[in-house]
Amino acid sequence: MFGLFPKREPKPPVASILVIEDSEGDRALIRKTLERKNYSVILANDAEAGLKLVREHKIDLIILDYLLPGMNGVEVCKILKEDEKSKNIPIIFLTVVERGDAILECYGEGAESYMHKPINAKDLLREIKSTILNGAGGLLTKANPKRCRRDGARFIGA
Numbered sequence: 001m002f003g004l005f006p007k008r009e010p011k012p013p014v015a016s017i018l019v020i021e022d023s024e025g026d027r028a029l030i031r032k033t034l035e036r037k038n039y040s041v042i043l044a045n046d047a048e049a050g051l052k053l054v055r056e057h058k059i060d061l062i063i064l065d066y067l068l069p070g071m072n073g074v075e076v077c078k079i080l081k082e083d084e085k086s087k088n089i090p091i092i093f094l095t096v097v098e099r100g101d102a103i104l105e106c107y108g109e110g111a112e113s114y115m116h117k118p119i120n121a122k123d124l125l126r127e128i129k130s131t132i133l134n135g136a137g138g139l140l141t142k143a144n145p146k147r148c149r150r151d152g153a154r155f156i157g158a
Contacts, residue, residue, distance in 0.1 A: 013040035015060035015132050020050035020076065021094070022068050026119060030063060030094075033121045034128075047071045051079060054086050061132055064111075066095035066102060074105050081110035090131045094119065
């Protein structure tokens, strides 16, 4: 009975996501959640490593912790949004910080979304999908209508 069905080729990743998170447990949970949905996941445990990985890889979205050793997530976000190569990469903050001023600070530096921990896998996946399709430089853009059709999304452009 073996060999009756052709081998399935693995699907290409939906998108490449960089996770900048200092908690090993949170990194592992996010990675597991995203890889199950066929996202390519790149991990960094601090700001410096994350900034280096952005320069070395094509990143479609960044999940960023607010509280990081060294520089905080807002500083990382500001650096990324000021750089020509990374300014259009959507950023989702995922953090325990719930202060209103921190949330406003993140959005003020260009973040597309802000989510609170503990991590809820369904909410995170929903937010990622929405952000990738509609966020800054997302897949649902006038410059990329073929990707929109392939993903089954309706193209809305100016």
